[in-house]
Amino acid sequence: MSTASTQRLHIGQLLAQLTRLFQTELFERLVAAGLEDARVSHTHVTAYIKAEGSRLTELASQARMTLPAMSELVDDLERLGIVERRPDPSDGRAKLICLTKAGWEAMRTARRIIAEIEAEYADHVGSERFEDAAQTLNALLAALTATKGGPSKAE
Amino acid sequence: MSTASTQRLHIGQLLAQLTRLFQTELFERLVAAGLEDARVSHTHVTAYIKAEGSRLTELASQARMTLPAMSELVDDLERLGIVERRPDPSDGRAKLICLTKAGWEAMRTARRIIAEIEAEYADHVGSERFEDAAQTLNALLAALTATKGGPSKAE
C-alpha cells in the first residue's frame, strides 16, 4: 500500500509527459534499429491490425481516429511497404489492410523495443509496482471507453 | 496487490489513449464552463507559471518544449488576456510572464475541473488504487527526467 502521498502532478500532466517521453524513446530506438521511416503514429495501425487483415473502419474505430486520418496513415505505410490494401472478398466496398512480409518484420522489431522500454520503466519503479499501475490504467481506460465510447466518429 | 494480470495494452498505448481522453474531456468542460477559447496546449503554461511570474525559458524547460513553441503559446494567451509579458526588472533581456486577473480566474476554473475529472477516474478504479497508480507514474516521470533530462532544448 504505497499511499505515501508525495506531492504530485495532476493526472493529465503525468499522462501527457510520460506519453511524450515514451514516444520519443520508441521513435529513437526504431530509427536506431534501422526503421528510419518509422513514425509514432504508425502504431495506431500496427497496434490493432489483425493477421488476416483489418478494415479501415475497424482500425479507425479502435485507434479512436477519423477515417480520413487512418486512411492517410495507411497510405503512408503502404508507401513504405509495411501494409497493402486488398479487396475484401466479402464486400466490394471494403478493403482489407494487411501486413506485408516487411511489415511483420517491422512489427517484431517494434514489439521487442516496446518490451525493452517497459522493462526499463519497471526497473525504475519496481516491476510489481509498474505492473499494478499498468493494470490500473488499463482498467481505467476500459471503464472510460465503456461509458463514453471515445471521441471517434468511426463507431 | 492487484497483480491479477489481465491481458493489457502496452504502456505506450495506455498512456497515449488516456492522455487523449483526458485532454478531450478537460477541453470540453472548459468550453462548457465558459472558457471558449481554451485549448489543451494552454496547460503547458498554466501548469508551471509562478505567481510572481515566470520566464519563458523556465516555462519552456518545464513543459519540455522549445522556446519558439512556448513563445507562440504565450502570444496566444496574451491575446486572450490570460497572461501578460512584463519586463523582468532583474534582467533587461528577459520578460516575466504573469497571469492577469482573468488568468487567475481561469486557473481556478481549470483546477476545479481537473479535480473533478481526477475524482471520477478514482471512482472508476477505486481511489486508493488510482492514487497508487498516480504516485507510480509520478515516480516514473521523475526517474526518467532525472536520467535523460527530457527532449527539450531549453535546459
Add this chain to the structure above:
DNA sequence: ATCGAGAACTTAGGCCACCTAAGCTTAGGT
C-alpha cells in the same frame, strides 16, 4: 428489376502544435 438509403472509403482543404534555423537585443566577463 431497380431505386434509394446508407456504408466504406477517398479527396480536398484547413488548423494546431510542435520543430529547426536564423535573427535581434541585452548582460557580463576580459
Add this chain to the structure above:
DNA sequence: ACCTAAGCTTAGGTGGCCTAAGTTCTCGAT
C-alpha cells in the same frame, strides 16, 4: 570597448489530426 552567450522573437516547415464533400458499392423495399 569587445565578444560570447543568454533571452527571446520571427520565419518557414512538417506531422497529425480534423470536417466536408465526393465516389463506389450493398442491400432492402418497392
